[in-house]
Amino acid sequence: MTTTRIDVITIFPDYFAPLQLSLVGKAMTEGIIDIRVHDLRDHTTDRHRSVDDTPYGGGPGMLMSPEPWGMALDAVRSAQQAPNQRPLLIIPTPSGEPLTQELAHRWAETDWLVFACGRYEGIDARVAQYYGDAKVCPDWAGVREVSLGNYVLAGGEVAALVIIEAVSRLLPGVVSNADSITDDSFALGAMADLVEGPSFTRPRTWRGLEVPEVLVSGNHERIAAWRAEQAQIRTQSRHLR
Numbered sequence: 001m002t003t004t005r006i007d008v009i010t011i012f013p014d015y016f017a018p019l020q021l022s023l024v025g026k027a028m029t030e031g032i033i034d035i036r037v038h039d040l041r042d043h044t045t046d047r048h049r050s051v052d053d054t055p056y057g058g059g060p061g062m063l064m065s066p067e068p069w070g071m072a073l074d075a076v077r078s079a080q081q082a083p084n085q086r087p088l089l090i091i092p093t094p095s096g097e098p099l100t101q102e103l104a105h106r107w108a109e110t111d112w113l114v115f116a117c118g119r120y121e122g123i124d125a126r127v128a129q130y131y132g133d134a135k136v137c138p139d140w141a142g143v144r145e146v147s148l149g150n151y152v153l154a155g156g157e158v159a160a161l162v163i164i165e166a167v168s169r170l171l172p173g174v175v176s177n178a179d180s181i182t183d184d185s186f187a188l189g190a191m192a193d194l195v196e197g198p199s200f201t202r203p204r205t206w207r208g209l210e211v212p213e214v215l216v217s218g219n220h221e222r223i224a225a226w227r228a229e230q231a232q233i234r235t236q237s238r239h240l241r
């Protein structure tokens, strides 16, 4: 079994306590994922442990300085464990490419992910430029700037948690029933651009609402056809395609 290594750099390490819970926590205990959270302020040199400064050109708010980021990222990079490992740097930002299940699948095949969690007005743009330049940083696997959606969060921590959870549940052994991953909304293959249709459990009648008859028919072909049809209907009705 290969362990997927994930490093997170943040000014709020405590934000990542929920990773100890549920599937991701279990995956850590079982050695499927190795998550290390680092405090960006440990890589500052002034007594105030400052990580931000005013933006060139003026404007409201503060920007994260490149210097502590450079030192933190270099320190993480130097703690390589296996030969030939190159980390992929993921920088959450509202201006990044949208997070998709396809990206989660791709990153689940990567053995080392590093998250840079921005705060304030974000991170000096040269950080992404520097680590994304294969000539300057050949020991990195590049940079992906990723957005959770068209809205603005206060920091990249929530985005990193979301991505870590989406990636982790795709790693072999994390979700006990592998079929539940292939049947999910947006799963690679037949579901790639579809969401899952409605699902039901007992009781068969609840507050006057019945479970669709086909689901209790025991006819697996009919059930599969109904589910495929419902996935189409729901995807179209929610304008997801």
Ligand SMILES: C[S@@+](CC[C@H](N)C(=O)[O-])C[C@H]1O[C@@H](n2cnc3c(N)ncnc32)[C@H](O)[C@@H]1O
Pocket (backbone or CB within 6 Å): 091, 092, 093, 094, 095, 117, 118, 119, 120, 121, 122, 123, 146, 147, 148, 149, 150, 151, 152, 153, 154, 155, 156, 157, 159
């Ligand atoms: C207040 S936001 C900065 C917004 C930035 N000034 C802009 O307008 O694009 C602070 C940080 O939150 C995170 N963030 C905010 N919205 C996000 C989103 N939709 N997706 C991913 N990360 C986000 C990023 O790490 C960002 O650097």
